[in-house]
Amino acid sequence: MEITFFLQTLINGIQIGFLYVLMALGLTLIFGIMHVINFTHGQMYMLGGFFLWWLFEIHHVNYVLAILLTVIIVAAIGFIVERFLLRPIRDQELFVMCMTIALGQFFEFGARTVWGPLDKAIPTVMPGLIKFAGVTITNERLMAVVVGIALVIGLYLFIHRTKAGLAMRAVEQDPEVATTYGMGIDRTHSLVFALGSLLAATSGALMGTIIVVNPVMGTAPMLKSFMIIILGGMGSIPGAIAGGLIVGLMDSFFSSLFGIDIAYIFVFVVAFMFIIFKPRGLFGRG
Amino acid sequence: MNPFLELMNITVKYGMAEAVRGISLALEEQKIITLIGANGAGKSTILKTISGVKKPTMGEIWFRGERIDKLPPEKIVARGIAHVPERRRIFPYMSVYDNLKAGAYLRKDSEIGSDLSNVFHHFGILKQRLGQMAGTLSGGEQQMLAMARGLMAGPSLMLLDEPSLGLAPLVVMEVTNIISEINKQGVGIILVEQNAVLAFRLAQKAYVLETGSIVLEGNTTELINDQRVKEKYLGI
Ligand SMILES: Nc1ncnc2c1ncn2[C@@H]1O[C@H](COP(=O)(O)OP(=O)(O)OP(=O)(O)O)[C@@H](O)[C@H]1O
Ligand SMILES: [Mg+2]
Numbered sequence: 001m002e003i004t005f006f007l008q009t010l011i012n013g014i015q016i017g018f019l020y021v022l023m024a025l026g027l028t029l030i031f032g033i034m035h036v037i038n039f040t041h042g043q044m045y046m047l048g049g050f051f052l053w054w055l056f057e058i059h060h061v062n063y064v065l066a067i068l069l070t071v072i073i074v075a076a077i078g079f080i081v082e083r084f085l086l087r088p089i090r091d092q093e094l095f096v097m098c099m100t101i102a103l104g105q106f107f108e109f110g111a112r113t114v115w116g117p118l119d120k121a122i123p124t125v126m127p128g129l130i131k132f133a134g135v136t137i138t139n140e141r142l143m144a145v146v147v148g149i150a151l152v153i154g155l156y157l158f159i160h161r162t163k164a165g166l167a168m169r170a171v172e173q174d175p176e177v178a179t180t181y182g183m184g185i186d187r188t189h190s191l192v193f194a195l196g197s198l199l200a201a202t203s204g205a206l207m208g209t210i211i212v213v214n215p216v217m218g219t220a221p222m223l224k225s226f227m228i229i230i231l232g233g234m235g236s237i238p239g240a241i242a243g244g245l246i247v248g249l250m251d252s253f254f255s256s257l258f259g260i261d262i263a264y265i266f267v268f269v270v271a272f273m274f275i276i277f278k279p280r281g282l283f284g285r286g
Numbered sequence: 287m288n289p290f291l292e293l294m295n296i297t298v299k300y301g302m303a304e305a306v307r308g309i310s311l312a313l314e315e316q317k318i319i320t321l322i323g324a325n326g327a328g329k330s331t332i333l334k335t336i337s338g339v340k341k342p343t344m345g346e347i348w349f350r351g352e353r354i355d356k357l358p359p360e361k362i363v364a365r366g367i368a369h370v371p372e373r374r375r376i377f378p379y380m381s382v383y384d385n386l387k388a389g390a391y392l393r394k395d396s397e398i399g400s401d402l403s404n405v406f407h408h409f410g411i412l413k414q415r416l417g418q419m420a421g422t423l424s425g426g427e428q429q430m431l432a433m434a435r436g437l438m439a440g441p442s443l444m445l446l447d448e449p450s451l452g453l454a455p456l457v458v459m460e461v462t463n464i465i466s467e468i469n470k471q472g473v474g475i476i477l478v479e480q481n482a483v484l485a486f487r488l489a490q491k492a493y494v495l496e497t498g499s500i501v502l503e504g505n506t507t508e509l510i511n512d513q514r515v516k517e518k519y520l521g522i
Contacts, residue, residue: 169379170377170391173377173378174375174377176339176371177377179359179360180359181368181391181439182391182439
């Protein structure tokens with residue numbers, strides 16, 4: 001393999017990897033703390049893309065402001081979903097999962113009804129690209145990486161330096177004891193679902209900027225994110241980061257070598273292996 | 287006069303099964319009482335009911351002149367009741383320091399500093415281990431941390447569920463001394479113990495539980511001479 005080709009593929013893999021990381025972090029937080037397998041995560045990603053398109057392209061809101069509004073709107077949707085649809089059935093895990101499937105379809109076909117089935121392009125905000133040693137990266141993709149890194153750091157600080165983050169960790173490790181010291185489970189679950197949805201929406205908004213937005217855009221990234229958190233260890237934050245980058249690189253290398261279908265299949269084959277031979281993943285606790 | 291804490295005719299169920307049947311007990315301010323009884327007698331259930339993680343199906347609980355049995359756990363700990371659960375239950379993947387902060391979750395930031403120095407006064411070893419992952423502490427250290435976490439809530443009543451469980455005799459002595467020191471600072475204590483010798487040394491009053499009911503109660507100085515207690519719980 002030629003060196004520039006290798007470097008280019010590496011850069012692409014890292015870039016796509018960071019968008020997977022954001023998606024997988026949301027999923028793993030929701031699973032780790034709430035024990036919910038969230039099948040509406042892909043639609044939160046999709047809504048991130050659509051709200052950004054709607055605000056920026058249709059209503060000409062400033063791009064940065066539009067992204068901020070988008071993630072706040074989707075976080076609020078996540079909050080409402082947890083509060084009114086998941087909390088009443090919290091103890092019945094199977095019903096909770098079915099509810100997330102139902103919600104996913106509701107949002108997907110809701111978006112289709114409101115905005116139509118066709119691809120929507122978000123106009124380029126930062127035209128241009130950077131060339132270095134024969135490798136190129138567009139400004140938009142670079143921005144996705146920068147935002148990805150910033151959010152990972154921000155999330156780390158939030159979880160480790162704030163009281164709400166302390167409650168998230170405590171509720172994850174021992175919910176009953178956490179409540180006896182005054183950490184509300186309800187409040188923590190609302191926060192976690194809103195935060196997880198926010199991460200998915202950010203990923204979707206950035207991906208929508210790079211490619212296009214449509215109602216089904218979230219499904220494949222969501223299913224892949226499930227595989228990512230299996231690879232990294234369900235509920236593990238370092239696992240979601242490592243897994244997201246690994247899958248991003250696998251995507252990038254295998255699709256340039258063997259085509260995108262084989263690359264897609266490969267991710268799931270790796271997931272089979274982990275489920276059978278290393279079900280706790282790379283960073284899972286045991 | 288109202289007692290500091292009073293349980294009146296409390297019944298607690300898990301599903302259909304009654305784990306605690308109509309028990310009543312009282313604790314005066316700054317005193318220690320102990321609950322002893324065989325496995326499954328309902329001791330832990332009583333503590334959980336006081337701290338609010340389990341709700342009684344009948345009866346009332348009063349703390350400092352206020353009825354608390356309908357309050358959620360966060361309101362109960364805010365009123366000064368700290369529950370140190372059975373088998374320590376520290377947060378294993380958090381540092382010692384974060385475990386202590388978790389105990390102080392409802393405290394004001396301004397209070398945490400003095401709480402910490404009080405905790406280090408009792409639990410000197412924790413000071414050197416603040417950054418260590420709590421799950422890697424020894425059993426004795428974990429028990430110290432569980433009690434320290436409870437103390438960080440700034441309680442006037444502590445519920446201690448088998449603090450001596452699984453500890454070496456020397457460490458049991460240390461824990462006993464610490465409980466007594468904490469009590470001398472004015473904290474009331476309900477002590478659940480399998481180790482009745484230890485419990486009788488600390489407590490002024492004891493309640494003996496059998497299958498969810500109190501079968502015997504009295505001052506420890508008297509109960510220690512009771513033939514049934516001697517045979518069944520003190521092993522003499
Ligand atoms: N979560 C639960 N679900 C169903 N039954 C329970 C539960 N917890 C306790 N029990 C039952 O309630 C009864 C009292 O249990 P509890 O834990 O209060 O006893 P204990 O006196 O603390 O015993 P030990 O000395 O073994 O700790 C037991 O019969 C137990 O099986
Ligand atoms: Mg018990």
